[in-house]
Amino acid sequence: MDYYDVIVIGAGISGLLSALALAKEGKSVLILEKEDYIGGVCRSYEIDGYRLDTGPHAITRLENGPFKELMDEYFDVVPRFVPFGKYYVRIQEDIKPFPWNINAWLKFSLIPKTDRLLIMKSLFNTLYVLNTGKDSATTPISDILPSNISETSRNFINWLCYFTVGTSIENTPISRFIDNKTNKRDSFSYIGQFYDLLISEGATDQGYPKGGLQSIINAIVTSFPKDKVKLKTGEEVVKIEHSDKIENVVTSQNIYECDTIIYSGFASDLPNMVDLPFEHTEHLNSIKKINSLTIWLGLTKKIFENHGSEMWVNTNPFAWVVPTSNYDPSLAPNGNQLVSFAFTLPDEYDVDEMRKRAFNTIVEMHPEIENYIDMVHYQELIPEKAAWSINSGFGDVKTPIKNLYCVGTDTEKRSAGVSRAAYSVLRCLDTMRSDGNL
Numbered sequence: 234m235d236y237y238d239v240i241v242i243g244a245g246i247s248g249l250l251s252a253l254a255l256a257k258e259g260k261s262v263l264i265l266e267k268e269d270y271i272g273g274v275c276r277s278y279e280i281d282g283y284r285l286d287t288g289p290h291a292i293t294r295l296e297n298g299p300f301k302e303l304m305d306e307y308f309d310v311v312p313r314f315v316p317f318g319k320y321y322v323r324i325q326e327d328i329k330p331f332p333w334n335i336n337a338w339l340k341f342s343l344i345p346k347t348d349r350l351l352i353m354k355s356l357f358n359t360l361y362v363l364n365t366g367k368d369s370a371t372t373p374i375s376d377i378l379p380s381n382i383s384e385t386s387r388n389f390i391n392w393l394c395y396f397t398v399g400t401s402i403e404n405t406p407i408s409r410f411i412d413n414k415t416n417k418r419d420s421f422s423y424i425g426q427f428y429d430l431l432i433s434e435g436a437t438d439q440g441y442p443k444g445g446l447q448s449i450i451n452a453i454v455t456s457f458p459k460d461k462v463k464l465k466t467g468e469e470v471v472k473i474e475h476s477d478k479i480e481n482v483v484t485s486q487n488i489y490e491c492d493t494i495i496y497s498g499f500a501s502d503l504p505n506m507v508d509l510p511f512e513h514t515e516h517l518n519s520i521k522k523i524n525s526l527t528i529w530l531g532l533t534k535k536i537f538e539n540h541g542s543e544m545w546v547n548t549n550p551f552a553w554v555v556p557t558s559n560y561d562p563s564l565a566p567n568g569n570q571l572v573s574f575a576f577t578l579p580d581e582y583d584v585d586e587m588r589k590r591a592f593n594t595i596v597e598m599h600p601e602i603e604n605y606i607d608m609v610h611y612q613e614l615i616p617e618k619a620a621w622s623i624n625s626g627f628g629d630v631k632t633p634i635k636n637l638y639c640v641g642t643d644t645e646k647r648s649a650g651v652s653r654a655a656y657s658v659l660r661c662l663d664t665m666r667s668d669g670n671l
């Protein structure tokens with residue numbers, strides 16, 4: 234039987250980052266991936282000469298966030314990032330840069346002036362809520378919003394909730410916005426956040442990886458130390474065997490012996506592979522995933538001129554529009570434009586119906602676009618394995634079984650997407666260290 238210090242289950246970005254870090258720390262690592270490709274929902278592939286990603290991606294906190302920390306520490310080859318540019322808010326034909334600070338908010342004419350003042354007031358109410366000790370994790374955004382604002386203003390806030398948390402203002406806790414940059418729930422982080430509101434110039438540390446998302450995955454794999462990492466695709470893990478500690482990993486083809494397991498699939502699927510105490514499985518069952526639909530269009534005419542993305546706030550469904558070929562023209566053939574339109578999806582939906590509605594939304598916003606379509610491609614994907622919403626549970630890096638750890642976007646609350654995945658890996662490494670396993 235083959236023996237490895239660590240077996241990583243899943244070759245998404247969380248699993249690959251874990252494998253890289255542990256191999257660089259001297260461990261022998263086997264990665265087992267059930268699909269015949271790696272990268273999970275962070276990769277690229279070709280359709281009709283266009284290089285598409287798994288959904289539009291802005292890689293956040295590139296100056297001093299968790300992903301940067303892992304790149305600095307473990308990458309031999311670092312992907313090149315193009316600045317992500319501005320976020321533009323579009324309401325019908327009107328388009329304006331996102332108002333990042335209070336000064337810009339007061340001048341943000343897409344929202345009625347009275348609403349801007351009312352929403353400002355509710356921001357200060359938020360400070361009050363926090364100072365009176367009200368629980369920011371169970372207070373929804375809708376509770377602190379004035380009830381008499383216009384539908385457009387409510388949609389604007391709702392858009393932010395859907396695209397950062399994956400759920401509505403009624404289900405988004407205010408903690409999601411105030412705990413974004415730090416894990417410390419103390420007053421300093423709140424003050425920091427409000428200071429940001431006063432002076433922020435916007436998300437200046439976000440980027441798009443040149444060559445597409447795949448260039449991040451390629452950089453990780455190229456950085457694996459020789460002879461320390463083995464990667465097997467098309468091999469699904471079906472069982473984890475243990476006594477008082479981890480023993481074997483059973484796949485459809487093989488049995489492997491190891492000392493430690495890092496599991497990076499859905500935490501809610503873990504009970505199908507291993508016996509866990511009821512308190513733990515009950516908690517995992519309450520995790521709520523986020524669903525999304527992305528439509529990719531290849532266009533023979535450049536319709537989206539701005540270097541940046543657009544937030545479509547009063548469409549149904551809401552959309553986030555990212556013209557990726559504006560960051561890297563080589564992603565589209567013949568000087569064409571490649572654009573992704575991401576839509577949030579309800580818990581229950583009919584795929585064909587949602588695809589039709591989403592496509593019609595694009596055409597309603599840009600009626601001329603139909604004349605220039607060269608390629609259409611649809612993706613239904615799960616961007617976050619757990620929504621940080623009021624009624625949703627979360628997994629944890631540490632499990633009740635010795636030497637079995639979890640990573641991924643359902644094991645860590647901080648930030649979102651790739652940054653959240655990176656936070657989970659850093660937390661897993663810290664936990665392994667404090668357990669004496671590293």
Ligand SMILES: Cc1cc2nc3c(=O)[nH]c(=O)nc-3n(C[C@H](O)[C@H](O)[C@H](O)COP(=O)(O)OP(=O)(O)OC[C@H]3O[C@@H](n4cnc5c(N)ncnc54)[C@H](O)[C@@H]3O)c2cc1C
Nearest residue numbers: 243245246247267273274288290291470498616641650651
């Ligand atoms: C539409 C969309 C837009 C997004 N936008 C952004 C963005 O703007 N910014 C950002 O930072 N992030 C964004 N993300 C999110 C980001 O891509 C994900 O959060 C991140 O890639 C998740 O990585 P992961 O490794 O945790 O999970 P996954 O990518 O899901 O990887 C898990 C892997 O484990 C494998 N696996 C599961 N079970 C088993 C098993 N039993 N045996 C073997 N293998 C198994 C799966 O096949 C998969 O490859 C977006 C995602 C989508 C879909």
